[in-house]
Amino acid sequence: MAAPISGTQAPGYYRIKVGDYEVTVVSDGGLTLDHTLFVGDEAGAEKLLRDAHLPKMGIPTPLNTWLINTGKQLILVDAGGGTHFAPSVGRLPQNLAAAGISPSAIDAVVITHPHPDHIPGVITGDGNMLFANATLHVQEDDHGFWTSSEIRGKAPEEFRGFFDLAVNAIKPYAAAGKLSLYKDGTEFAPGVRAVACHGHTVGHSMVRVSPSGGDFLIFGDIVHCAALQFPDPERGVAFDTDPAMALANRKKVFDMVATDRLLFSGGHLPFPGLGRATKSGKGYVFVPVIQGEM
DSSP, X not given: OOOOOOOOOOOOEEEEEETTEEXXXXXXXXXXXXXXXXXXXXXXXXXXXXXXXXXXXXXXXXXXXXXXXXXXXXXXXXXXXXXXXXXXXXOHHHHHHHTTOOGGGOOEEEESOOOTTTSGGGBOTTSOBSSTTOEEEEEHHHHHXXXXXXXXXXXXXXXXXXXXXXXXXXXXXXXXXXXXXXXXXXXXXXXXXXXXXXXXXXXXXXXXXXXXXOOEEEOTTSOSOHHHHTTOTTOOBTTOSSHHHHHHHHHHHHHHHHHHTOEEEOTTSSTTOEEEEEEETTEEEEEEOOOOOO
């Protein structure tokens, strides 16, 4: 029987249980990156991408956020690019709505790092607080870096917009007295705490979710392309503020999650961005969680 082509995708959210808590991965859309943004030999990158059936130019790069429901609080980790960064992102509000969550119900928004695909989504198109009842948590060193007019003035021209997007996103929360600066070990709720993993930015942080009966790591942006960086952890990305530190921390986290068989998620892993890692030669294999019923 003939049927119309729908032309729309299913809502981008996926729920898992983490002990007593529930975590919902919520998509904000996606970006594309080119292989030239990654360090390392070009021939090796070409083979890895070909084996993963990915293009060298315009590599699909998902953008994930996470909603942690503790039963008493709703904590959003990262907020995507909003309407201010790229037309292919900014899907967070509609996907939250599809998941039955109103922005006004969210108590806290934790930013792993204030890059333009992670923080502009905290504000509306006209620059107001999207999460009217939430406290915005930004790592203290990152806040100092990205709100500094002096550092912005010394940055390459192509990166100055990153500073402006961060400042504009933070501004209404600071004005409302709803900005909180966090550091390593800060606990946002029982069993939900910040874990320093600097390098990608000066304050880049992970969020460990460890309620009774569960353990889950949100590792932010230590990976921008699973097909390139799990098998070859030496491959950094052009957006790393301190490439050597980012590399060391990526290896450290990969080793930890593989050794501990720890469930994790990342900002740019294939949606819903949930999986585990297994050691393989000099690198690792990303093993996605099989989607199914909770």
